[in-house]
Amino acid sequence: MRLKGFTICSGVLRAGMSLGFEPVEFMESVSVKIIGNSMWPHYKDGQVVDFNRYNGEPIQVGDIIVFNHPFRNEMLLVKRVSTISENSFFVEGDNPDPTSSTDSHNFGSIDISSIIAFRHNHITE
Template identity: 50%
Template sequence: MIVKGDSMWPTWSDGSIVDFTEFNGQELKKSDLIAFFHPFKPKVICLKRIKEIRAEGIFVQGDNPDPLASEDSHNFGLIQPSAITAYQES
């Protein structure tokens, strides 16, 4: 996958190429990185870090310390596992 944007800086910069494993229901944990379909933009795939796993969904956030640099669960709420396409263990 190619990173677009700075929400995951300093982990990844815009244009970085990253390897992910296809998600087929594997157990995820806090700090893993996931690729998922944006809840309101179905053709957009987001790359974010898992901050918390709850019964009702997964809270994700970008790594960039600038709160305006990332569109994440602060903006669109929890992610459902069915939206996840790939992951990378932390």
């Protein structure tokens, strides 16, 4: 039995101390390592990609987001936004093989609060 591929990411979120008070996050970007082929051909397995930390900027259809898996919070996913409805996003992998991606077709739309980082649409055709 063939398992569906996940494009997951790993990255380090760093925090700094501001004069001994509350931790202050100072990283403006998040580097992630793509694991899997769901975002092929735009991102390939093993590729490291920089994303902007999400701080409430408008997300648009076509943007690529890093977010917490809706049912496995410890897992991060990288997918492209295909539809926006208020504060929820339908996301899909780029791979044309429908069995290559676990995305909103499997778990439904994701809430805006799940988004960790993003990249504006960078496809040039």
